[in-house]
Amino acid sequence: MIQIGDVLVSDDIREKEFVCNLEKCKGACCVEGDYGAPLEEDELEILRKIYPKVKPYLSPEGIKAIEEQGTHVLDGDGDLSTPTVGGRECAYAIYDQQGVLKCGIEEAYNDGKITWKKPISCHLYPIRISKKKNFEAVNYHKWSICSPACALGKELQVPLYKFLKDPLVRKYGQAWYDELVAVIEALENEKARR
Numbered sequence: 001m002i003q004i005g006d007v008l009v010s011d012d013i014r015e016k017e018f019v020c021n022l023e024k025c026k027g028a029c030c031v032e033g034d035y036g037a038p039l040e041e042d043e044l045e046i047l048r049k050i051y052p053k054v055k056p057y058l059s060p061e062g063i064k065a066i067e068e069q070g071t072h073v074l075d076g077d078g079d080l081s082t083p084t085v086g087g088r089e090c091a092y093a094i095y096d097q098q099g100v101l102k103c104g105i106e107e108a109y110n111d112g113k114i115t116w117k118k119p120i121s122c123h124l125y126p127i128r129i130s131k132k133k134n135f136e137a138v139n140y141h142k143w144s145i146c147s148p149a150c151a152l153g154k155e156l157q158v159p160l161y162k163f164l165k166d167p168l169v170r171k172y173g174q175a176w177y178d179e180l181v182a183v184i185e186a187l188e189n190e191k192a193r194r
Helices: 043-057 060-069 104-110 120-124 144-156 165-172 174-193
Strands: 002-004 007-009 093-095 101-103 127-131 136-140
Touching: 002 174, 043 060, 043 104, 093 104, 101 104, 120 127, 120 165, 127 165, 165 174
Parallel strands: 007 136
Antiparallel strands: 002 007, 093 101, 127 136
């Protein structure tokens, strides 16, 4: 476990290797699971504001789900999340021509229609953050659908914290990330000296 400020980072974040492999998984994290993507309180207003610009990117089923349920919902655990289509894929998910699920919000961002990439929980995945009273815990969410990403990460030798640099910087800031890297490098150097 590494502590940077009031954030506890599990050892898996530095030890696991991971590179998303959409050709293999087809974006399964957008459809598998019990609920939509976790949302933070400050993301609710963003979703409401950007919805008109994101709507043209969404499927008719996604639009219907959002217009019936809202741009966010409380899931079965009472947590904020994105709505889903029939309890399956995220309402913001869209299939491309190869049958890969992608994020309609991110597609609008990539086209310059909005300046917000997507919910931070999606950007950080397979990292999940647990909020406790006095700290946050950053953990690796191991899931069989990500086996191709683990295999590709191992092949390319890319640790999870490096693969997810941009979302970690987005969440915690560049100084926090730089400190994380410095601690990890110090641990690796110490391990190499043994």
